[in-house]
Amino acid sequence: MASAGGGSRGSVRPERHVQTGRGGNGASSSVRTKSAPPKRPSSSSSAKSSIDSDNAADAIRVRVAVRLRPKNKEDFTDDGDFTSCVELQTETKKLRLKKNNWSSEMYKFDEVFTEGSSQRRVYEAVAKPVVESVLEGYNGTVMAYGQTGTGKTYTMGHLGKSDPSERGIMVRALEDILASVSTSTDSVAISYLQLYLESLQDLLAPDKTNISIVEDAKSGEVYLPGAAVVELRDLNHFNELLHYGEANRYASNTKLNTESSRSHAILVVHVQRSVKVKDENDGTSTDDISNSNNVPIILKSKLLIVDLAGSERIDKSGSVEGHLLEEAKFINLSLTSLGKCINALAENSPYIPTRDSKLTRILRDSFGGTARTSLIITIGPSVRYYSETSSTIMFGQRAMKIVNTVKLKEEVDYESLYKKLECQVDSLTSELERVQKIRQEEKTKMERKLRKSEESLAELKRTFTMKCENLEKKNDCMKMEMKKLTEELNDEREQNKLLSDKVVEMEMSLSQNKQQQLENSKYKKALSDSSQMYEDRIKELLGKVEEEQARCAYLELELRGARQEVASNDNSSKMQDYSNAKELQNELLHKLKEESRSEIQQLEAKNKQLLSEKDLVYEELKSMQEKVMQETRHRRSLEDEILKLKKVVSKNGAEQLERGTSMLRTTSGFSSGGVYLPRTGKSRDSGQNDTRSKTFEGVGLSTIIALLKSEDLDVQCHAVKVIANCAAEDINQAKIIEEGGLDALFSLLETSENIIIHRATAGAIANLAMNGPNQALIINKGGARLLANVATTIDDPQTLRMVAGAIANLCGNEKLHVKLKEDGGIKALVGMVRSGNADVIAQIARGIANFAKSESRAISQGHRKGRSLLIDDGALKWMVTSYTSFSASTRKHIELAFCHLSQNEENTRDIITTGGIKELVRISQESERDDIRILAKKALNSNPAFLREIQ
Ligand code: ADP
Numbered sequence: 001m002a003s004a005g006g007g008s009r010g011s012v013r014p015e016r017h018v019q020t021g022r023g024g025n026g027a028s029s030s031v032r033t034k035s036a037p038p039k040r041p042s043s044s045s046s047a048k049s050s051i052d053s054d055n056a057a058d059a060i061r062v063r064v065a066v067r068l069r070p071k072n073k074e075d076f077t078d079d080g081d082f083t084s085c086v087e088l089q090t091e092t093k094k095l096r097l098k099k100n101n102w103s104s105e106m107y108k109f110d111e112v113f114t115e116g117s118s119q120r121r122v123y124e125a126v127a128k129p130v131v132e133s134v135l136e137g138y139n140g141t142v143m144a145y146g147q148t149g150t151g152k153t154y155t156m157g158h159l160g161k162s163d164p165s166e167r168g169i170m171v172r173a174l175e176d177i178l179a180s181v182s183t184s185t186d187s188v189a190i191s192y193l194q195l196y197l198e199s200l201q202d203l204l205a206p207d208k209t210n211i212s213i214v215e216d217a218k219s220g221e222v223y224l225p226g227a228a229v230v231e232l233r234d235l236n237h238f239n240e241l242l243h244y245g246e247a248n249r250y251a252s253n254t255k256l257n258t259e260s261s262r263s264h265a266i267l268v269v270h271v272q273r274s275v276k277v278k279d280e281n282d283g284t285s286t287d288d289i290s291n292s293n294n295v296p297i298i299l300k301s302k303l304l305i306v307d308l309a310g311s312e313r314i315d316k317s318g319s320v321e322g323h324l325l326e327e328a329k330f331i332n333l334s335l336t337s338l339g340k341c342i343n344a345l346a347e348n349s350p351y352i353p354t355r356d357s358k359l360t361r362i363l364r365d366s367f368g369g370t371a372r373t374s375l376i377i378t379i380g381p382s383v384r385y386y387s388e389t390s391s392t393i394m395f396g397q398r399a400m401k402i403v404n405t406v407k408l409k410e411e412v413d414y415e416s417l418y419k420k421l422e423c424q425v426d427s428l429t430s431e432l433e434r435v436q437k438i439r440q441e442e443k444t445k446m447e448r449k450l451r452k453s454e455e456s457l458a459e460l461k462r463t464f465t466m467k468c469e470n471l472e473k474k475n476d477c478m479k480m481e482m483k484k485l486t487e488e489l490n491d492e493r494e495q496n497k498l499l500s501d502k503v504v505e506m507e508m509s510l511s512q513n514k515q516q517q518l519e520n521s522k523y524k525k526a527l528s529d530s531s532q533m534y535e536d537r538i539k540e541l542l543g544k545v546e547e548e549q550a551r552c553a554y555l556e557l558e559l560r561g562a563r564q565e566v567a568s569n570d571n572s573s574k575m576q577d578y579s580n581a582k583e584l585q586n587e588l589l590h591k592l593k594e595e596s597r598s599e600i601q602q603l604e605a606k607n608k609q610l611l612s613e614k615d616l617v618y619e620e621l622k623s624m625q626e627k628v629m630q631e632t633r634h635r636r637s638l639e640d641e642i643l644k645l646k647k648v649v650s651k652n653g654a655e656q657l658e659r660g661t662s663m664l665r666t667t668s669g670f671s672s673g674g675v676y677l678p679r680t681g682k683s684r685d686s687g688q689n690d691t692r693s694k695t696f697e698g699v700g701l702s703t704i705i706a707l708l709k710s711e712d713l714d715v716q717c718h719a720v721k722v723i724a725n726c727a728a729e730d731i732n733q734a735k736i737i738e739e740g741g742l743d744a745l746f747s748l749l750e751t752s753e754n755i756i757i758h759r760a761t762a763g764a765i766a767n768l769a770m771n772g773p774n775q776a777l778i779i780n781k782g783g784a785r786l787l788a789n790v791a792t793t794i795d796d797p798q799t800l801r802m803v804a805g806a807i808a809n810l811c812g813n814e815k816l817h818v819k820l821k822e823d824g825g826i827k828a829l830v831g832m833v834r835s836g837n838a839d840v841i842a843q844i845a846r847g848i849a850n851f852a853k854s855e856s857r858a859i860s861q862g863h864r865k866g867r868s869l870l871i872d873d874g875a876l877k878w879m880v881t882s883y884t885s886f887s888a889s890t891r892k893h894i895e896l897a898f899c900h901l902s903q904n905e906e907n908t909r910d911i912i913t914t915g916g917i918k919e920l921v922r923i924s925q926e927s928e929r930d931d932i933r934i935l936a937k938k939a940l941n942s943n944p945a946f947l948r949e950i951q
């Protein structure tokens, strides 16, 4: 065990107990409490265990030391053969109390002081830990208990004037306290009181007797509100005050005819310290109260140094009469009461009779309260006072069992807080004023800005409204323009349609023109022949006239010769003869003349007639030439127009282009693919015709057809290309057929492995298949089978396009349908969809449409019966599944085919089962062409099975 109190210094972890209130008025309230107000240890919490457990967090035992007074004269005087009843064992801090030579008892204390123990050691071991605790903010009590004359006053109150080493606990405590506090922030004040006959007297203000005791039930603090509290300036001041107090005590005792040993002296040291408060949030210590978490805290602790009256029984100290009897009663009361309380506390009794005496009330916090308490019991060595010594030791032993719960006595320093807050308020007020001023200025500025902003906003609104209006107007204009453009576009579309129609028309008119041109050339030739004939005739006639005129001249010459003869024969007979001859001659001449004249007249009339006829012929020729010129012009203009139309068509999108080109393709055979010259450019076409004619004229068709069998592939290629191009012209087709061209083409298609030859041959056959009689020939000669074979074996899209085109042309002839189907034409046609080529598919669609159309016609005319031949070969199925994914023109063909197939009741079941009915309904609603929609609706409405299916 460590020295009394010393061992526990570091182990105490007291609770912080903050009190409010600025003095000893007892009206305090807790502002910061970490624990409940001090409580007496409960009866269940064992004092014993607390004694052993020095390290209890908040519990600290009352430390008890025993001091043995040195033997004095009296001991020797009273007891000649002095025997000590006390034996101290300083090492074990034990005391042996010997009753007699054979009976003794051993007691253990926190500290034992022998006779020779110095005042300094006693102070340091007993009081200093308490003093330090007080300086840290805890209440503390140092109390001396013992028989009169055992050295209580010597230990506690010796001033040490003559010998400073004899300074008692009071002086030494104040020395330490005053040395530790700061004069600027802390204060130390004392009250010095005497308790005598249950009356509390103020030794520093002797007039104040019977000072009241106030206890704060909550905090357990004890206040003596009537007592003088004198703030210490320094140690001298304290010494003076102590001296003054002692003097007053002596005077009082003299007055009361008693001794100081009969009264209890109580020195109360009030220590007040300002502390830096730990900020609980960040753990830093600061004095700055501007932070709301920080409040100035003051530690308000009290140190009680109590020099008790002698603990001996009163009768031992002298007379017990009168006043002294009273005294003995009261002294006994306080000490008895103290003893009872100590007993109760030591035994953890639920009731502590604290209120029984003033002493126990004053010491309420010291035993079982919140103070750190050290008790020093003083004993004399003489056996004479064995029983007193024994009872003192027992008191000390019991006190050792008492456990206090120390608590920090801290209070919020409202004064400095108030001052600081006032300063803060002042500075905040000035800051507020400054801020308000700035705010006001800012407000004014902002108001100004706001006004400006409002103005600019209004302006913006105005401009915005105007802009909006303008935009709306523009929008309207745009809408109008859009509408106009849409209308124009529609018009243009219409016009395109018209133009397309016109193109077709023009194409027709061009072909007519060509026909006419041909006729014109025939006519021209006839005209020139007849003109030549007439010219020859006129020449002949003119020759005749000239002949006659020559004969006439000759006759006149003869006449003149006769006249001269007559004149030379100078006689009357001769005259007579002459006159006769002359008459005859005249007659003859007249006759001749008449004859010549009439003949000349006739000839002249004839000539005239011929001339007029010639004029007429010329007129006619001229008009013909004009007509031809006109036609040429017309044709040129048409060509120009076609070119323009093409541009327009190409501009107006792929669809129109597709339509336009498909129309051109349909009418002009096979134009693209690099094999054939297109028929769309008429100037080129005429040139081509010329070339073809020249080829025919120069080489001869039979020769070219013969060249188809050439061993030279190049020659073969050229020959087949020429034939293919020639086959585009109707007039050449008959010749080609006549010269065995078709057979040659078939054998070429069958035998050749060259792709160009395949393409060109198929193209030639396709061109020939445009013509009705040729179609029959092609089918009869096994062309359909051949084409079907090519369609299934060759994948070149250009070739397939030609083959599909050829079959598509054949499809238009209903008389050949059965054979075409038998020869696998339809199957091959549908099969070519595998190529995926749009042109091929367009031809397939056209073929199916042709087939369906002509088949429908044949059925309506009663030439055929039964369901469509297209169905078996999968055409309908393909139409249903593929119809929507193709170009507009292809769709149009398929739509038409649907319409035609739907007209035949025999097809009804197939159309329904294949799902064609849905397509038919779609066509009736969505087809781009009005006529097709009407046709589809008609087909739907006329077939009850369809109507049922739709519903
Ligand atoms: P008490 O206050 O208990 O009645 P005092 O302190 O008055 O006893 O002591 C009585 C006498 O004994 C005094 O003269 C005192 O000087 C002396 N005395 C007491 N204790 C000691 C001590 N330890 N050393 C020397 N003298 C002592």
Ligand code: MG
Pocket (backbone or CB within 6 Å): 149, 152, 153, 154, 260, 261
């Ligand atoms: Mg004394």
